[in-house]
Structures are given as C-alpha cells and as structure tokens.
Amino acid sequence: MNRVGKTLLVLALVAVVAMAFRVSWNALRDVATAVGADTTGATLYPFVVDGLMALALVATLVLTDRSDKKFALRVLAAYTVASLVLNFVHGLVPELHGRSVDWTRLADWDPVNWLLVLLATSLPVGSIYFGSDLVAKVLHHRSIAPAHAEESTQTETERSTPDLPAPALTPVPALTGQAEADRVEQVDSPDETTPVDPVAAHVVAADQSAPRRVTGRVPDAARSTRPRRTADELMAEARQLTESWPVEQLTAEGIRKALRTSPDKARMLRDTLRAERTATAEPEPVGAAS
Numbered sequence: 343m344n345r346v347g348k349t350l351l352v353l354a355l356v357a358v359v360a361m362a363f364r365v366s367w368n369a370l371r372d373v374a375t376a377v378g379a380d381t382t383g384a385t386l387y388p389f390v391v392d393g394l395m396a397l398a399l400v401a402t403l404v405l406t407d408r409s410d411k412k413f414a415l416r417v418l419a420a421y422t423v424a425s426l427v428l429n430f431v432h433g434l435v436p437e438l439h440g441r442s443v444d445w446t447r448l449a450d451w452d453p454v455n456w457l458l459v460l461l462a463t464s465l466p467v468g469s470i471y472f473g474s475d476l477v478a479k480v481l482h483h484r485s486i487a488p489a490h491a492e493e494s495t496q497t498e499t500e501r502s503t504p505d506l507p508a509p510a511l512t513p514v515p516a517l518t519g520q521a522e523a524d525r526v527e528q529v530d531s532p533d534e535t536t537p538v539d540p541v542a543a544h545v546v547a548a549d550q551s552a553p554r555r556v557t558g559r560v561p562d563a564a565r566s567t568r569p570r571r572t573a574d575e576l577m578a579e580a581r582q583l584t585e586s587w588p589v590e591q592l593t594a595e596g597i598r599k600a601l602r603t604s605p606d607k608a609r610m611l612r613d614t615l616r617a618e619r620t621a622t623a624e625p626e627p628v629g630a631a632s
Contacts, residue, residue, distance in 0.1 A: 369432035377462045394469045395421045401476040410479045417472045580611045589619050
C-alpha cells in the first residue's frame, strides 16, 4: 500500500472512531448523571472511559516490551468491557434516557445495582492510575529507543562489512624449463616450513597496518620429530639418491622433493652435484699424461 492509501485508511479509522464515540456519548453521560455527577462531570465522563481506551490502543501499538504490551492490552480490554456494560445498562433502563431515574439507581436488584454503581464510579479513578502508568511506559520507551537503535546500528556495522571486489591479480607470464623449476622452488618444504595459503597471504599483504595477533609457543606435539640434518649429511644423502640421475634431472625441485628439504638447500645441493658431474666428465689435458 502506498502513502496515499495509508493516509486514507487512517482517516477512515479516525472517522469511524469519532462516530462510535459520539454514539457512546449519550449512554456514558446519562450513566454518570445517574450516579451523581454534575453537568460538567457528566459531559467529561465519556472521555474518561472511551478516551482511556484510545490511549491504551496507542500504547499497545507503540510499546515493544512483551510485558508492557500485555498490560496495555489488558487495560484496553477492561475498559472496553466496562463501556460495553454501561452502554448495555443504558439500553435496558429507559428512565436513563429522560434522566428520570432515581439517583444511584441503575438496576432493581440491589446487588446488581451496587456492582453497576461501583463500576461506574471506579472508572475515573482507574483512568488516573492506568492512564498515568501507560503514559510513563510510553515515555520511558521513547527515551531508551534511540540508545537501542544506536547500539543495533553499531552492532550491524561491526558485523557486516561491504563486499569489496576481488583485487585484480597481475598475470604472470608462462615460464618454461629452468625458470619454471626456480619458480616452483619458492614453495616451502612441508616438513620444515608451514605451507602458506596464497589467498591469506594476499589479504595480509594488502593490509599491513592491521596489528598482528600475538601467537603463543608452538606446542611440542606439533613439531617434527625428525632430527635436523647437517650439510654433510644432506650432501651424502643427495649423492646417494641422485647417483643414477642424468644431469638434466638434477633440478632443485627434484632434489627438494627427494630429500624433503628447503628450497635454498636444494639449490645449493643442485649446484654442487652439477659441478661434480661437470668436473668428472671433462677429459684430462694431454700435457698432464706426459
């Protein structure tokens, strides 16, 4: 429903409520006169009953707390029933229409008459009490509503962040041969170093201003139980493993995977093994034989 439709609906509701209030006016005024109210009091009496009904209805719509809303609904229901009873009595007692009924006499049977008089005379006092309580609840709700709204807005801002477009990555030209092997060597060994997620590394590199979270000591259970090898042990193991390899297969990546070591050590071993293979393959000079 658009704004014009809502406005027309509200105006129609106000018109219906106004006409209903006018119909109930005579009954409540005559009942107030019968229980001893003067002309001014009888004229204001309908506002005490039907006016509080309107106030309770507004409070029901405004209040959000469940207990406060239930209290407003109970007040609305109680005063609606009271107004209905008084209008019903006004219809059953024709003398009330001409104001010829005896003072405080709304029924022939005394117990019923006493209850009706008690009901009619207690409604103004109840309006003071319940009306004040409802207004206090509404005003209290109005005062704390902005604080709740600010907290909700701050929470939503902290929880939800705008979706940022994925940063465009610079295309890397295709590499072949030794260049491809050297590029692969940049990956850390799974045994001696922790693998790094490229997406996480890109996010961390993009925001260097964010403070790093302090991490604790690596537990002993997470550490490798394999003893660290010396350079001589690595060289001896590399010579043994690559003894049958041709020179073309002596790459740092192949040595790294075979020995499960770091890229730097794998490159050092590759250079040493290639130098040894080259020195062995060179023929002796002629002058050296004589």
